[in-house]
Amino acid sequence: MTAGSASLRPALELVEVVKEYAGNPPVRALDDVSLRVSRGELVAIVGPSGSGKSTMLNVMGTLDLPTSGSVLIDGREVSKFSDRRLSAVRSHSIGFVFQSFFLLDGVSALDNVANGLLYSGVREHVRRARAAAALETVGLQHRLGHVPSQLSGGERQRVAIARAIVNEPSIILADEPTGNLDTASSETVMSLLRELNTSGSTIVVITHDREVAASLPRQVAFRDGRIESDSALAEAR
Amino acid sequence: MNTGANEGASGSARLTPSRLRPSDVVRVGGSGLRSRKTRTALSALGIMIGIAAMVGVLGLSESSQADLRKQIEALGTNLLTVAPGTGFGGGDGVLPEEAAAKISRIGPVEVTADVVTLQEQPLRNDLVNQNETNGLTAVATDLDLLDTLNGSMSAGDWFNDATASTSNVILGSVAAERHGITDVSDGVQLLIGEKWFTVIGVLEPFPLAADLDRSVLIGKAAAESVFDVELNPSIVYVRTHPDFVDDVRAVLPATADPASPEEVDASRPSELLETQDAIEDSFTNLFLGLGAVSLLVGGVGIANVMVIAVIERRNEIGLRRALGATRAHIRRQFLTEALLLSTLGGVGGIGLGITVTWAYARAQGWDVVVPTLAVVGGMAAALLIGAVAGLYPAMRAARLAPTEALRAA
Numbered sequence: 001m002t003a004g005s006a007s008l009r010p011a012l013e014l015v016e017v018v019k020e021y022a023g024n025p026p027v028r029a030l031d032d033v034s035l036r037v038s039r040g041e042l043v044a045i046v047g048p049s050g051s052g053k054s055t056m057l058n059v060m061g062t063l064d065l066p067t068s069g070s071v072l073i074d075g076r077e078v079s080k081f082s083d084r085r086l087s088a089v090r091s092h093s094i095g096f097v098f099q100s101f102f103l104l105d106g107v108s109a110l111d112n113v114a115n116g117l118l119y120s121g122v123r124e125h126v127r128r129a130r131a132a133a134a135l136e137t138v139g140l141q142h143r144l145g146h147v148p149s150q151l152s153g154g155e156r157q158r159v160a161i162a163r164a165i166v167n168e169p170s171i172i173l174a175d176e177p178t179g180n181l182d183t184a185s186s187e188t189v190m191s192l193l194r195e196l197n198t199s200g201s202t203i204v205v206i207t208h209d210r211e212v213a214a215s216l217p218r219q220v221a222f223r224d225g226r227i228e229s230d231s232a233l234a235e236a237r
Numbered sequence: 238m239n240t241g242a243n244e245g246a247s248g249s250a251r252l253t254p255s256r257l258r259p260s261d262v263v264r265v266g267g268s269g270l271r272s273r274k275t276r277t278a279l280s281a282l283g284i285m286i287g288i289a290a291m292v293g294v295l296g297l298s299e300s301s302q303a304d305l306r307k308q309i310e311a312l313g314t315n316l317l318t319v320a321p322g323t324g325f326g327g328g329d330g331v332l333p334e335e336a337a338a339k340i341s342r343i344g345p346v347e348v349t350a351d352v353v354t355l356q357e358q359p360l361r362n363d364l365v366n367q368n369e370t371n372g373l374t375a376v377a378t379d380l381d382l383l384d385t386l387n388g389s390m391s392a393g394d395w396f397n398d399a400t401a402s403t404s405n406v407i408l409g410s411v412a413a414e415r416h417g418i419t420d421v422s423d424g425v426q427l428l429i430g431e432k433w434f435t436v437i438g439v440l441e442p443f444p445l446a447a448d449l450d451r452s453v454l455i456g457k458a459a460a461e462s463v464f465d466v467e468l469n470p471s472i473v474y475v476r477t478h479p480d481f482v483d484d485v486r487a488v489l490p491a492t493a494d495p496a497s498p499e500e501v502d503a504s505r506p507s508e509l510l511e512t513q514d515a516i517e518d519s520f521t522n523l524f525l526g527l528g529a530v531s532l533l534v535g536g537v538g539i540a541n542v543m544v545i546a547v548i549e550r551r552n553e554i555g556l557r558r559a560l561g562a563t564r565a566h567i568r569r570q571f572l573t574e575a576l577l578l579s580t581l582g583g584v585g586g587i588g589l590g591i592t593v594t595w596a597y598a599r600a601q602g603w604d605v606v607v608p609t610l611a612v613v614g615g616m617a618a619a620l621l622i623g624a625v626a627g628l629y630p631a632m633r634a635a636r637l638a639p640t641e642a643l644r645a646a
């Protein structure tokens with residue numbers, strides 16, 4: 001094996017992933033989904049409501065396990081991992097950005113971001129130092145002491161993005177990060193994600209906005225739990 | 238794909254586990270409490286009251302018992318008293334004159350003293366009304382009284398042969414107070430039965446012979462010569478060898494008055510205090526029971542607050558799981574919160590309990606005793622309650638699936 005093939009190893013890969021939710025009849029939220037995300041990519045996931053986008057992101061982020069198929073993160077097949085090991089994967093390899101931010105109330109922006117390193121066993125002063133750097137990356141170095149209620153929606157989401165990148169994850173997963181934001185804030189957040197991608201981050205972002213999706217390097221469209229189209233495959237063809 | 242799988246295997250060996258430092262467990266638990274101050278304070282209050290009740294009750298009962306024991310010790314458990322009782326014949330209310338002498342011939346008896354209550358009333362001076370005795374009694378005593386009762390003087394000197402046979406008095410502590418006499422150097426005089434007596438001493442209180450505290454004492458010889466009375470003892474104090482107290486007590490009535498032993502009461506004053514001790518014990522148990530109930534209620538309060546916290550903070554739990562927290566980390570966080578809550582209540586309760594003990598014991602003039610057992614036990618009880626109350630909510634929080642916890646409320 002050469003150094004070259006190691007660097008080509010995908011950041012994340014889904015192989016024939018099926019996710020069924022129990023019920024009568026059972027819901028097949030993901031139906032034989034295979035997807036490979038290489039390092040440095042910025043992928044937009046689009047598709048109608050209920051098509052399985054969030055389900056796929058949760059499976060990618062090991063918040064949920066597939067019914068069948070395999071999930072590889074940094075080359076590790078995680079679909080048979082114990083809860084402890086899945087948590088370890090999340091703490092080191094994955095950064096999440098959610099539609100509703102999920103910042104802790106009454107906790108400063110700095111400490112909210114520092115929490116991104118809480119479960120890596122990093123000492124508090126190191127966490128804070130790195131959190132301050134991450135907040136500078138997202139352009140909020142002047143808001144370190146602000147609590148979420150003192151921040152605008154766009155600023156909150158930027159704090160959440162800082163929290164996602166503070167542990168330098170292999171991949172950032174964002175589920176409709178602009179879903180709760182006005183147009184101007186949405187643009188700030190999207191251009192921030194593009195900047196992060198330019199400086200090396202691998203990002204998968206779900207969006208409802210076709211225009212936003214079209215502006216990103218790669219689009220994967222979902223329908224009824226399946227991949228309807230993938231711009232990367234279309235180009236390859 | 239094969240290479241990828243192989244690398245995956247080697248990669249998983251390098252996987253660094255999630256880790257939450259112990260100091261961070263405390264920090265995370267504490268911040269959970271800080272963000273809900275009112276609720277934290279109120280639920281800690283339940284535990285605080287329970288612990289305060291237990292520490293206070295134990296502290297007060299220890300302090301009062303220590304005080305009683307001090308009194309008993311001062312008095313000695315080997316003191317017996319012999320007094321004319323109310324036997325079958327109704328009794329004539331007197332002991333034979335030679336009772337004390339006979340009693341002192343019982344082997345284990347170490348020292349005896351007898352006193353005679355006089356009819357004559359002590360007055361401050363000849364201007365006051367005959368009835369204004371201030372509730373004081375004139376008593377004739379023999380010289381051994383001070384030794385027998387382990388008494389001591391707060392001013393002046395105890396009788397000697399000379400002062401006991403002339404017109405001198407020694408005042409009990411209460412009697413001195415009622416007459417406002419603290420100093421005997423200037424020869425204050427009192428009137429007993431129209432005769433003037435000079436105050437030559439004031440006694441410290443007798444722990445269990447409160448009657449004597451209200452007495453004006455004169456020597457037997459003086460009583461005999463001045464008032465010409467029969468010296469039938471009103472009460473005989475008997476100090477025995479500590480190992481033979483019960484034996485001596487059994488033979489006292491027959492020794493004191495062989496003619497009618499059933500008209501003689503032989504008692505042991507320290508028993509009174511011991512009974513008092515036992516009564517306080519049962520009160521202590523009652524209050525301890527109440528304290529335990531309020532601890533239980535406090536524990537239920539903590540469990541309640543924690544269950545609500547888990548429901549309200551589903552998103553936080555989900556977020557922490559997304560950030561890499563294991564189930565164990567979540568469980569530890571909520572358990573720590575419950576423990577901190579109960580520790581807060583425990584520390585506050587111990588503080589309050591000690592304060593109450595201190596204030597009340599001081600007001601009673603007792604030495605303040607805070608039993609270590611109450612403090613250690615109170616803290617242990619608080620922690621135990623916190624652990625038990627926090628366990629179920631913590632397990633519920635840990636069981637929550639990350640995706641479910643992250644669903645927007």
Ligand SMILES: Nc1ncnc2c1ncn2[C@@H]1O[C@H](COP(=O)(O)OP(=O)(O)OP(=O)(O)O)[C@@H](O)[C@H]1O
Pocket residue numbers: 021022023027028029047048049050051052053054055056
């Ligand atoms: N926990 C669950 N139990 C049962 N069914 C579920 C569960 N979660 C999702 N589903 C179903 O799976 C399907 C895919 O849901 P998912 O949330 O992935 O859609 P989505 O593409 O993210 O939609 P949206 O754009 O509205 O967020 C839906 O039909 C949904 O009802």
Ligand SMILES: [Mg+2]
Pocket residue numbers: 053054055175
């Ligand atoms: Mg969704």
